[in-house]
Amino acid sequence: MDTSVLDLPAPVAARLRRPGWRDPRLLAGIAMVAASVLLGSWAVRTAQATVPVYVTRAALVPGDRVSADELAVVDVRLGTVNLDHYLRADRPLSDGVVVRAVGRGELVPAAAIGSADDLDLRPVSITLTRAPSQDVAPGALVDVWFTPPAPDGDDAPGEPRQLAGGLTVAEVSTPSGAFRASGGSSVQVLVPTDVLPTVLTALAADGTVDVVPVPGTGG
Secondary structure (H helix, E strand, C coil), X not given: CCCCCCCCCCCCCCCCCCCCCCCHHHHHHHHHHHXXXXXXXXXXXXXXXXXXXXXXXXXXXXXXXXXXXXXXEEEEECCCCCHHHECECCCCCCCCEECCXXXXXXXXXXXXXECHHHCCEEEEEEEXXXXXXXXXXXXXXXXXXXXXXXXXXXXXXXXXXXXXEEEEEEEEECCCHHHHHHXXXXXXXXXXXXXXXXXXXXXXXXXXXXXXXCCCCCC
């Protein structure tokens, strides 16, 4: 039996061609690298960009008129806060009055500045018989209490009652030195008009009016 052997041609190795400048794959790679560099550069610039924003030098209370000279300016990095919610120093300062308290050293919210017509508060000065707590400071919140005098023939004073709660302190005047502990301090609080008759009646009556700080709002 004869066996035939077929002579097949030897395989030819394919040569890899060096990509030319017009090769789509090379152009796409260059475009991706360029885009990555531009994106990284933009991200760095954005992270380092800051905007000047107003902060308070002292506590602001409702009714105060604010000017740029009474505020400080700090640079706030973009992306850390929503700058639309605060007064920016690179824009004209809006005319108006403070409508809600802003603590010392805080960014000034844009919503804290409004019209005097929006204020339903009246300043009332309360003279104290003893020195107030250190937490009673401008911008802090206090409750106002009234203690009636002792009834006739009774040594114990009457039952204290709260006149108003959460009132903003506008101003504190305290004697200095040895006179501090003897009283005579006065605290100006902002009283809503609907509570005003109650507070004024208590101030005109015999008895003691005290201001009690709301914890965490002053000092």
